[in-house]
Amino acid sequence: MSAPAHALLAIDIGNTRLKWTLYDRAAPGARPLAGGAEFLDHIERLGEGEWAGLPVRPAAMIGCVVAGDHVRRRAEEQIDEAFDLPASWVVSSTEEAGLVNGYDHPTRLGADRWVAMIGARHRMLAAQRVAGAGPRPMVVVMVGTAVTVEAVDAEGRFLGGLILPGHGIMLRALESGTAGLHVPTGEVREFPTNTSDALTSGGTYAIAGAVERMVQHLRRRCGAEPVCYMTGGAGWKMAPAMATPFELVESLIMDGLLVIAEQRAVRLA
The missing domain is CATH 3.30.420.40 (ATPase, nucleotide binding domain)
Known part of the structure; x- marks a missing residue:
């Protein structure tokens, strides 16, 4: 994987699936480079599966999660293993x-x-x-x-x-x-x-x-x-x-x- 300066991995973890998209930059209208979805029972497949074959390496990650802390931690392990990136999760604010x-x-x-x-x-x-x-x-x-x-x-x-x-x-x-x-x-x-x-x-x-x-x-x-x-x-x-x-x-x-x-x-x- 190459390492463009602005590629972004966006993740949405719902009640049933983890959905992800790799974008060419962190901005509205960004071009998607790859994407997919995985059922929560199979999150551990991502690091050595679809994420291992991405066309570029993300420079940052952002996501939201509603499925619970245990699911979030499993996703973070895959993000760290595949990309060595810190996870940034959106939390509702004022x-x-x-x-x-x-x-x-x-x-x-x-x-x-x-x-x-x-x-x-x-x-x-x-x-x-x-x-x-x-x-x-x-x-x-x-x-x-x-x-x-x-x-x-x-x-x-x-x-x-x-x-x-x-x-x-x-x-x-x-x-x-x-x-x-x-x-x-x-x-x-x-x-x-x-x-x-x-x-x-x-x-x-x-x-x-x-x-x-x-x-x-x-x-x-x-x-x-x-x-x-x-x-x-x-x-x-x-x-x-x-x-x-x-x-x-x-x-x-x-x-x-x-x-x-x-x-x-x-x-x-």
Whole structure:
């Protein structure tokens, strides 16, 4: 591996998988050089596996983790073994990268939620500059193992958010708590006429309803139409059910990590 001065390894450790991308520099719009994902049970494969074959060696690393300290330590061991780099993890704070944290206890906000909002705000501001318009309020949705629905006003203040179970958790809860109910995969229908479709449609519309209610709350609070961003591995499932217009972004978390990395350049160098 060569050693360019600015290559950055960005890592997002969720509840199920570790996702990573190697970028050519630590800045928004950076070019991805490589990337992948590994289930948490197999993190130890990374150092001698995909990371051993990277085209360049990262000069710095930044990431966010919600899976717990034991998973974070296992990832750090792989980072140290493969690259001999210190790990830099984002922790929610009172303010960063133009976002103000309105949580009652700011450090208790999930780092993935915080980073995704920072990525979304950077995206919104860039789009508004191109349009010659001012900032807009945002609803930021992550659809994964759990679903989060965040409200951010036009000035960049996080007002609060919702947490609800993702599709899989909803279906497993129904299966375990309802006698004789099994959960095969169904389709999203307006008027489901079988149990499989009823279960899939119910979970999907529950998430859609939470998003639409938050859009209503934010519209009323700010007196302006919010922009809605959606991300996460299961975000595509929501498209048929959404009445609220939204933009599906592959990874707001990686976008947010790039924004933070640029602003923390001195500490990451």
